[in-house]
Each structure stands twice: as C-alpha cells, then as structure tokens.
Amino acid sequence: MSIKKVTQHPTQNEALIFERSQTGRVGYRLPELDVEETPIEEIVPSEFLRDDDLEGLPEVSEVDVVRHFTRMSTWNFSIDLGMYPLGSCTMKYNSRLNEKVARIAGFLNHHPLAPEAESQGALKLMYTLQEDLAEITGLPGVSLQPAAGAHGEMTGVMIIRAALDKRDGEASKERRVMLVPDSAHGTNPASAKLAGFTVKTIRSTKDGFTDMDHLRELCDEGGIAGLMLTNPSTVGIFEKNIREICDAIHDAGGLVYMDGANMNALVGVARPGDMGVDVIHLNLHKTFSTPHGGGGPGCGPCCCTAELEPFLPVPRVVKEGESYRLDSDQPNTIGRVKAFFGNFGMMVRALAYIQTHGDSGLREATETAVLNARYISHFLQEDYEKPFEADPMHEVILSHKKQARKGVHTLDIGKRLIDYGFHPMTVYFPLIVDGAMLIEPTESVGRQELDTFVDAMKSIAKETIEDPDLVINAPHTTRIGRLDEATAARKPVLRWKPDMETSAKSA
C-alpha cells in the first residue's frame, strides 16, 4: 500500500476564488418587496450606474468566501506563530494590549476632520508621543506625519535641503552631494536622489566601520550637503566613530541624517542627538512594536534639532496652556507630506508601548535585544563565517562562506530554516557581505526559543556537510517548495484571466 499526498485537497492546494465560482450561486437572497419597485435608473443618475454585466466576477456563497480566505490565512507565517529573525526589520511581538488601546472607540472612530475642540484627546496623544520621541532621540523637533521609514527618510533629506537653501541662498546649489555608506539601505540613495541630491558612496573598512579616510577625502572634494548614516550600521555594528563622523560632515558644511532603522539597539541607552545627528526618522512599526510586514501601515516620524524644527512638515501639533491645536503657520516648513496627520492608529499603539515599558523597561528591551543577538552570534560563529570581528548590537551578520564550498548558499539555508519552523533571516543584505545572512531575534524571544533557533542553524550546518542536497532542495514541509523566482520576475503574471492554467488546476 502506498500513501499519496492528495495535492488537490483544498488544504493542500487552494483554488483561486474565481475558480470556485458556480453560475447562479449567491450568498444571500433578499425577501420579495412588499412595496412597488422603483426602477434604479429613477433613483441613481446614469453616470453612476454600471453598464457592464459583471461577467467574470466570482459567484460564491458566504461560506465559500470565509473558508477560502481562512484556509489561505493558515498558510502564512506571522509574528504570532514564532520567531521571525528578519534582520533590519525588527519583527518584535505586537502586544495585544496595544491593539486593545488602539480599538478604544474614542480613538478608533474619531474623524480626522473633527474640530480641534473635539479632538483634544487625539491631539494630546500625538503631543505626548512627540515629547517621548524627542526625549528618546535627544532631538526636540518631531513630526509624526511620515507614513513609514522611506517616507521619513525622504522627509529628513527634504528638511536638510530646505535648511541649506535657507542658510546658503543661491550658493546652496553648489552643495548637492549626499554621502551614503556602501552598507546603506537602498532607500537612502533613492531618497537623496528624489530630494535633488547627487549620491557619493563611502567605503566601509574590512572591520565593518565607515572608512574615515575615505569620508574625509570625499568631504575635501566639497559640495557636501550631508550624510545619511544608519547606526548601528546594517551589518549590526555600532559606528564607534559617530562623533568624529558628524564633526567631519559639520565641518564640511553639511548636515547629518540618521536612518533610525536600527534604533532597537539604542532606545533608552544612547541618543542620536547626543552623537551629533541633526535629523533622524524612526520606524514606529519596528522599534515601537506597531504591526508591520502585511500587518498594518507603518509610521515614520521625523525628529530633528531645534535649528531644523522650523522646516518640519505642517500641521504641527502644539500645546497652548492646557489645550492642544494644529499649527500650520510655519513659513519655512517643507509643507505637508501626508494626508491628514499620518497613520494615527500606529501612534496610539506606539505610545501604549512606550508607556507600558517606561524608562527602565525601554532600556531593558534594548539590552535584551542586543543580548539575544550576541547569544546567537556566540553560538553560531563556529558553524558560520562571521565576517566582522566586532560584537554585534541588535542583529548579527553571518555569511555562507563555509557552506558555499559544499554548494549550499544563503538562499538554501534560509529555505531550510522554514522546515525548522522559523521564518528565514534576511538574505543577501547588506550587499557588502557576500552571501549575507542578517539575523535579528529582537527582545521578544526567550532563551529556550533562542536555543531552538541556534540548534536549527547548527543542524543545517551539519546537514550541509552530510547531505547538502537536503538543504539545496528545501523546504520539504511546505505545501509548495521552491518557487521559480527568476521566471516570476522576468515574466510576471499580475492578473488572472479566465482559462488560465493555475497550479491548483494543473496539480
């Protein structure tokens, strides 16, 4: 007797909702009218009436829809299922309490156009969060408007541009060079370019730090508008020369923007404002635990020095006496960067996170996040190459160098990790490390789960030696194995059409 996997069973291979359609099937039937029917054309103007016949839309019942989407939801990995060590993304637990607070009716149902007098609670919340973020970053000017990280970056460099234009007038045109380290997130040079700057890349040293000689050389070439720096850098190492770096940029007449992607290594311990940073964005959806990665919109507040504060987006939330109001009377502002006031629901969650932790709790979260990354680093550096000697901060970078000799690469290790019940780490980023694996456990996991992760990684290293094909062909436990990423990118099919072959049909 042989037992065969039933690939067409809906738990194994879900058909598209279009393929579930049965002509004439409906979710509800309405009772017959007990009044005279009025033709719809008499009620609704013709320009608002559809003139197509809805052909091709799925005809399904309520239970068809519920089961279809519920089944698919069980195919996902999520932060509520287990450790999600996606480096640089800070996939920390999103507490239920924060969700509950965000659902308080007064916050949830408040209309963004409600008058100020009726919005005092919401405005107070925003103001309080601004004050807290100012204290955490050491930068007093705060705007909560940007929708997410890259948007906060863009806002930050636009503020730099506006400040230089104001300071230097016409001469500002000669100052258009933005320095970006070679380890930066790709969004940094993109934001700089969008804001009208030319990007020059700073090399990293072999130890993973900013190359100070190269930095000075580039500064000497002139035209420096500023620097975009992530600290700790994307290789998870604290930029120990940060003061010297900021001084060099300031001496060259530029301003320093810090990418706050890795603030989970600093909150409650070190403040960018004290390091000489002029403007930073934060990711509330990373560092302050609001849901992301498909779970909710982001929120990328911008914090800056008092000197740059006049350039922040409007409206600003300000306090006058005991009341709060929105202030748009800021002549030097870069203007509005987001409809209404940003993603308010995320601000509620972030403030709940900050207030439930308190000063010592935030510090403890940071210390635990760093300790967890160092724990992983300590136990895995024999099995995997650790390209930089420095102790990691909140995330550790390893490479596939040892495994590549056996034909096993970073992608394979990430895929095999799925079989062990973990979301893969970040792969092939940052680009300066060949075959990079960036692992960020966050503070949300305890020692037992860290040990399970370390064991899984050690086990994969062992499999690489004993049975490399097992790793190369992973994952084995999922419904679908390796997807053809190359064909998907080369010849993307973005829309289903009737009579199209799909995997559910052809399986």
Place this chain on the structure above:
Amino acid sequence: MSNIPDNLKYSKDHEWLLVDGDTATLGITDYAQDSLGDVVYVELPNEGENFNAHDAFGSVESVKAVSEIFTPVAGEIVSSNEDLNDTPEVVNDDPYGDGWMVKIKMDNSGEADALLSAEEYAEFLESEED
C-alpha cells in the same frame, strides 16, 4: 572555477572587454553572473550617451539585488544589446557571447591596455576569495 576566456580584458568590477580597434564590447564576467544569481532585468544606456571611465552605465537586477555596471573605459555608446530586454537570462547562460551589454567607442583605447589580463583576473578572483 569560473570561465575566464584568454582573449578578453577584465576589470576589478567584474566586467569584460573585447577590444576591436577603437571599439570595445562590454559585458559582465562568468564570476559576476554566478554571484548575482538569476538575472531578471538589465538596464542599459541609449546609443550616443557618453561615459567617463568608472562611471555606472547601467544596472543588472537579479533575484538577489540590483547592481550597477561600470565601464572601465571612457567613451560613447554605439550599441546596446536590446535582446536583453526580453531575454535577460542570456547574461547567465552566455555571459561572454549573447549576454554582451554594450559596444563603446573608446575615447582612448590605451585605457583598455591597462586592464587585467585573463591570468591577472584569475589571480584577482583568488585573492578576493580569501
């Protein structure tokens, strides 16, 4: 071991050059395509565009990352390989043949002489591996 034909010149950014008089055909090496993984898109310059040596003239997008491609010699683009628009995979399949990227009319063909020979490039790759 990656394929390094003897008749080509090489740069440390992993581009190859085939020199014919004052014109050079340029592409990325076997080592480069292997490191990038499956190439899904190649962005190339238009004919008539001018570049200085070491300028980025285009980019290669693979399933892993987007990487810039640099010209080791200054000059004017006389031809871009438009076939790569529809079949970027030939960069993986045939990096030294159908996977060529641009033909460039060199401002100074002496620049090509200063590039690495096949033997020197092989040594360079070995030193990078350490």
